[in-house]
Every structure is written in C-alpha cells, then in structure tokens.
Amino acid sequence: MRASQRARGEDVALVDSLLSADERRRSSGVRFDELRAEQKGLGKLIGKAAGDEKADLLKRAGQLAADVKAADAERDAADTETQELLQRLGNLVHPDVPVGGEEDFVTLETHGTHRDFAAEGFEPRDHLELGQLLGAIDVERGAKVSGSRFYFLTGVGALLELALVNAAIAQATAAGFIPMLTPALVRPQSMAGTGFLGQAAQDVYHLDKDDLYLVGTSEVPLAAYHMDEILDADRLPLRYAGFSPCFRREAGSHGKDTKGIFRVHQFDKVEMFSYVLPEDARAEHQRLLEWEKQWLTSLELPFRVIDVASADLGASAARKYDCEAWIPTQGKYRELTSTSDCTEFQSRRLSIRVREEKKVRPLATLNGTLCAVPRTIVAILENHQQADGSVRVPEVLRPYLGGREVLEPVAK
Template sequence: MIDLRLLRTDPERVRASQRARGEDPTLVDALLSADEARRAAVSRFDTLRNEQKLLGKQIPKAAGDDRAALLEQAKKLADDVKAAEAEQNEADAELKRLQLALSNVVVDGVPEGGEDDFVLLETVGTPRDFTAAGFEPRDHVELGKLLGAIDLERGAKVGGARQYYLTGVGALLEIALMNMAIAQAAKYGFIPMITPSLVKPEAMEGTGFLGQAAENVYHLAEDDMYLVGTSEVPLAAYHMDEILDADKLPLRYAGYSSCYRREAGSYGKDTRGIIRVHQFEKVEMFSYVAPEDAEAEHQRLLDWEKEFITALEIPFRVIDVAAGDLGSSAARKFDCEAWIPTQGKYREVTSTSNCTEFQARRLQIRMRDADGVKPVATLNGTLCAMPRMIVAILENHQNADGSVTVPAALRPYLGGREKLEPVAG
C-alpha cells in the first residue's frame, strides 16, 4: 500500500500512475475521502473518550441530584463513545479496503501503455543462423522426446493440461540449473533458502497477489491457505511484523521453490510444450534495502540476471515493462527475454521488480535507523525459472543429430557432461 502522506500531498501523481497503468484514477479520490472520514471519526472518538474520562473523575466527588445527573450523562456518553468507536472501526476498514485496491505508484520514466508498449533497453548476443548450420531447428518438445528429457503425454495423463514430467537428462538439467543459480546467488551474498509453498492469506495479500493476480492463484478453501506462484511471497513475508536493523541492510535471500499458477485467461496460449505450465521450479532473488537504495539494487538484480543468461550463451534482450503490464506491487519492472528459435521471437525468462515500500507497508516490515522507524523497500528478481530456461537451452544449443551441446558454464553442474545425446528407441 502507498504512503497516505503522498496521497494527501500529491494526489495528482497517484492519479497519473493509475492512468499510466490503465487503472481507475477515481480510486484516488475515493481513498482521499475515506482518509478524511477516518480522521474525522478518530477525532470524534478521541473527543468523546476524553469527555468520558473527565466525567468519570467528577462522579465520585458529586452527591445527590448532581451525582444522579452525572450518572445519566455518563450513560448517554457511553452510548456515544460506543457508536463513535463503531464508526471509527468502519472508517478504518473502508480505508484499508481502498488502500489494498490501489496499485503501487510507478516511478518516473516507466513507459505508459500495455503489454506491447515496452521499451527495448538492449539486445545481448545474436540469434543463431540455422540455415547456415544446414538444418531446420527442432522445437523443445521434439528435442525433449529425442533426449528422453520431457514427457508431456504422461504428464497430461496424470495431472491434466499443462503438466509434464522431466525425465533422465531433463531432470538432471533442472537440478544443474538450480545448483548453478544458487551458486551464483551465494557468490553475491544471497542467503540460500528453500521456502514454503503454502502460505497464509496475510502473506499472499501482503505481497499484492490477491488483487489483479488473484485469478491465477490456487486457494485451498478448506484450510484457507494459498499455493504460491513464486517464492517472492514467502521471502517477502519472512520478516513480516518485524523491525530490521538498518546497519544490517541490505538483506538478500535466494529462494528455491515450486511455483503454482492457474494460468487463468491463457486459454489457447502456449499449449504446446513447457513454456506455460501449472507447476514449475524457480530460483528467486529477494532484497530488503533502505528506500533510498532501491533503484541501485534494482539495477544490480538486473545485472545478476543478465550475467546468468549470458553464461548460458543464450541470446536475449532486456525490456522496460510498460505500466499497464506491471503487477500491482511493482513500481518498475525489467524483463529479460530469451530468443526461442522455433518461435522466431523473444520470450520472457526472468524479470526483476522494484516494489519500493509498497509490500513492506502491507506486511509491516520496518527498519530502524538514526532517524527512527520507517518502512523498508523490497525488490525481487527471477534468477532461473527452470522450464523456460530449459526450453531456451535445448533450442539454442541443438545440433543436427538431435543432440544438445551443454553450455560450458553449466557443465560442472552436470558432472562435466558436454553434450546431451538422443536416447535409443
């Protein structure tokens, strides 16, 4: 949620952010009205409560008719205090409801528009010329069958659409990618973590995933628990309701987890293969920093993502995501998109978001420095989402005979294996 002081002092900035996102700017005015109503309700309750306290001191000193009159006044005042408290509670609830509905304020420079209105920041590497190599590239589904690495048919049989098995070298490839990602993260001071996949509602709501993203979240109604779509959720909630020592910031964690997404609204999209699936594994970077350090940390997270993809020798590009394509918590997001030869286009493989103080305010995560206590900033960045990275490796590094050359940086995590070979039968 945003700082109410920003809302009061610069509401037009918040309205402009809503318009840039393609969201309702009148929500800002509704929130301003709710804030004013709440402050009025608090003032009324405090005034009546003070009157009640003063009256309570007078009653023991009074006698006769004066005491009876004071007792009658106290009875009426108690009813007024009770009504004022109920009014304040209602005002608090309405203010919170509207605060939770308002997306984070985008930072200056974020492109306006929707999914196709991103700004290209850079392109790294050159897509491979398969014509010059003398063969037509196979897609990752065909390669996965040849290598005995991906079993989609049995995945669908057991789990339905968008489910799969990674088998043989496919499973080894995922484990290798996980180890390589964790090793890189640890090198830069991230604390490795294996995080819960099930979280309470306050963790999911606090990170902003029960708003516009709620349709893609799996909810276990009987237990009122949620399956996470990213370890960003448990990593953000790790310090929920805590005050952190500013001298120990930044705190950086690298979470390995299974991720679950309903993929609602994606009917007909990426139905072939493992580009868009219901369950996958991912290594996610997460940082807690002082608010003034957030933009610099965002650039560092992007640089670490670029380093990882570059080490895998995959051509990719970096885009500045438009405001209308940001999640509600992100004030800015950069995506790295890998070249997928058989699709002839770039596809997202990593993203990094600066969530400023938005999540920390919702989760009550603060820092204490010389100036007192204030919210921290939180940032996240995907280091490796396994299925899409496997797709990029298989398709970009394939050979005419169906084998796949293992990138040099990944070989130590695959027992020194230099090539994935087709299996017999």
C-alpha cells in the same frame, strides 16, 4: 497516485474513495476521543453530585455510553474500509516507466545473435519434439496424472533441471546471496503483504480448508521472512536466493502456449530478493539486472532487456525489467527472467522497518528471477540443438552434468 493508477490502467476513482474513507476514519477517531474525554469527566462529576443533578448526570452518562459505542463502531468501520481500499491500490509507478500496455515496452539492449538454421542446413525442432527425442519431457503422462499444463521431466530432463538450479545457486552465493529453501504454502497476510491478492488474485491457488496459499514465486516467503521486524541499518543490504516450487493458475491464458512446458501450472525457480535502504533501491535494481544478464550470457542464449510498460507491471512493482530469450521456433523473444523494484510498498504492508540510530522507517524490497526452470530449458534446447536432434550443453552447466557436453537422443 491518480496519475500512477491511470498509467496502470487501473481505477483512478479508487484514490478518491480511499481519501474519503481515510477522512471518515480520522474524523470519527476525533469524535470518539472527544466523547470518551467527556465520558471520563462526567464520571468524576457523578461521584460528587446528588439529587436531581446526579439524576441528570446519570441520564447524560447513559446517552454518552451509546454515543461512544456508535463512534467506536463508526471509527472501526471507516478504518476497515480504508485498509481494504489501500490493499487494492498498486505501487506508485516510477516516472521513467514507459506508459502503455503489454506491447508498449522499450527495448534497452540486445545480447547475442540468432542462429541461422537455414545456413546450417536444417529446420529447427521445437522444445517439445527435442524433449521427446532426448527422453527429457513427458507432457502426455503429465496430463494423464494431473491435467493440462502439467508435465514430467525425465532422464536428462530431470538432470538438466538439477544442473540449472545448482549453477544458479552457485552464481548467487558467489555474489553474496544467502541460499534459502522456502515454504510453498503461506498465510493470507504474507500473500496480501507482497501484493499478490489484488490484481493477481485470480492466478493464485488457495486451500480453503487451511486458509493457506500456494506461492507463485519464492518472492512471497522471502518478503515475509522479516515481517513485523525492525532491522538494523548496518545489516543491509540483505540478499537471499530462494529455491521453491511455484504454482500458478495461468488464468486468462487459455489457448496461449498450450504446447510443451513454456506456460505451466507448476514449476521450480531460483529467485533473488534484496532488502535495502530506500535511497539504494535504484542501484540495487541495476545490480539484480546485471546478475540476470550474467546468468543468461553464461547459458550462451541470445536475449534482450526491456523496460516493462506501466499497465504490464505487477501491483507491487514501481519499475520492472524483463530479460527475454530468443525462441527460434516461435521467431520471437520470450520472457525468461524479470527484476522489480518494489520500493517501500511491500515493507509497509508487511511492517518491515530499518533502524538508523534512533530513527525507524520502512525499507525497500526488490526481487529478480534468476532461473525459471521450464522456460530456461525451452530456451536451451531450442537454441543449442543440432541437426541430429542432440543438444549441446553450455559450458557453465557441464560440471553439474558429469562433464557431459552433449545431450543425445534416446529414441527416434
């Protein structure tokens, strides 16, 4: 665990603090049990004693009562400290994860080819210019109504979102996922149990009056869906495809991706989520990645798959793969989907277990973004644009757009 914390770039001393607090919890628990046993035994003796002996026993009983109360308080304090430290500890990083920061990922595979716009005789427009030509994106009124990093999807932009969501859900249900519409507000234990109140807390919106959190992904309600439950092994794997609005402060991203809708405070997303036996988690992780690759291939987007480096993992992830689509006007790959193996990290914190015959143990949870709508729209507009400002519609989306093959400009 110390090595894992070091690889994450997190506080290694946290492990030693946790061990120390846990030792105090254990020793104070033993002390409490010993004092309580003595107290019970003394109670029996008092009933049989008389005179000075009884007076001495009563005096001892008074002292014991104070000692028991102090031991109980010490045990509770140590237990609280242990749990607080435990909540701050990230998942154990998988040994095959590349060690390092954001730029230390390993490229695993590349799919598709970049278009040569120069050979086609025109300079590619960025997604915002295309969105305005199509009457699909309005960030100016989004900022007027809600502030920076908010937007309206209008006309074909709104239709394109609905097409993406319906196509993504169709793929997921065909693969055996149960479609889910999830709550956007969750209780603290749901947010903490999935690992989003540690390093990611600054990116979460909190409603103080109600003590509820706005989710940044439907992973949170999907993980907490079976909180405090014991599932039978023959029900696994359980796979859900959740659709929800997502809210993120984007703390620390000042000045990054401020133009357009790539990095915003509110967006819609289709998320895959799996409950499996721990020994099946690695294979399930590969399956989630394959479904993401299938989705991006169906959208005819050039993309690459990377193995995310240790310090760039979320607290709950033991390993994470990102699929990054090529964005022509940026001249680089940008994250569109990701999938994480959270092993038993979330199930232990949310008290989700599996029963095999007479044995009960934690299970594994995994998640995978299938379609983060705004970023997918960015990639589609830029990669499928044509010289006149129109955008070719990928075949997989055409049935959901009334058979439309091209999105045409509505204004100069």
